[in-house]
Amino acid sequence: AQSVTQPDIHITVSEGASLELRCNYSYGATPYLFWYVQSPGQGLQLLLKYFSGDTLVQGIKGFEAEFKRSQSSFNLRKPSVHWSDAAEYFCAVGPFSGNTPLVFGKGTRLSVIA
Amino acid sequence: ETGVTQSPTHLIKTRGQQVTLRCSSQSGHNTVSWYQQALGQGPQFIFQYYREEENGRGNFPPRFSGLQFPNYSSELNVNALELDDSALYLCASSLDSRGNNYNEQFFGPGTRLTVL
Numbered sequence: 001a002q003s004v005t006q007p008d009i010h011i012t013v014s015e016g017a018s019l020e021l022r023c024n025y026s027y028g029a030t031p032y033l034f035w036y037v038q039s040p041g042q043g044l045q046l047l048l049k050y051f052s053g054d055t056l057v058q059g060i061k062g063f064e065a066e067f068k069r070s071q072s073s074f075n076l077r078k079p080s081v082h083w084s085d086a087a088e089y090f091c092a093v094g095p096f097s098g099n100t101p102l103v104f105g106k107g108t109r110l111s112v113i114a
Numbered sequence: 115e116t117g118v119t120q121s122p123t124h125l126i127k128t129r130g131q132q133v134t135l136r137c138s139s140q141s142g143h144n145t146v147s148w149y150q151q152a153l154g155q156g157p158q159f160i161f162q163y164y165r166e167e168e169n170g171r172g173n174f175p176p177r178f179s180g181l182q183f184p185n186y187s188s189e190l191n192v193n194a195l196e197l198d199d200s201a202l203y204l205c206a207s208s209l210d211s212r213g214n215n216y217n218e219q220f221f222g223p224g225t226r227l228t229v230l
Contacts (some may be wrong), residue, residue, distance in 0.1 A: 036221075043120075043204055043223040043224050044204065044221040046218070077168065100171065104157050105156050107156050
């Protein structure tokens with residue numbers, strides 16, 4: 001069965017510092033991988049996705065993520081965090097085709113301090 | 115292009131009542147998926163509708179039911195509400211061309227349901 005683990009429930013970083021949010025997945029084949037962000041009271045916004053090809057993917061708002069098959073990981077990074085990045089971040093995995101639903105991790109809450 | 119919209123934004127019900135949540139798909143999309151996001155959790159798949167028929171269901175009891183209309187908008191109905199049904203309910207629309215490509219889901223802002 002597919003599963004996603006986000007080991008960090010809450011992370012606090014200083015504004016301007018670098019960020020890495022961890023995501024590990026369990027899936028029997030090459031998955032589609034996603035990172036979503038959710039601001040308080042908002043729905044989910046897609047930051048980036050990995051389907052195939054280059055294992056380093058660029059997303060919106062200066063985020064990037066690297067797919068590492070050997071580690072079953074898809075960690076999200078940002079070189080310099082802004083206060084507006086404070087939000088909940090969800091990693092999700094999906095299968096190769098069709099409309100099969102996404103499986104989400106429990107999320108990591110990011111706080112940004114001055 | 116209009117995005118995914120949901121109504122109402124917030125809703126308060128009491129145990130045992132019934133509730134209907136609504137979702138309008140993004141223009142051109144024919145598939146709607148519903149997710150439940152409990153506090154402190156990631157979204158969990160409830161079910162999906164493709165062209166007015168249920169096209170997959172997660173681990174939710176039958177008192178969670180849905181509809182999709184000819185214009186591809188959708189409703190989520192929950193009967194006999196329980197306290198644990200309190201959550202943010204998200205819908206996501208996508209265009210299923212019945213090919214082998216993954217069909218990206220676009221999420222609405224959600225409906226916050228509180229059951230007292």
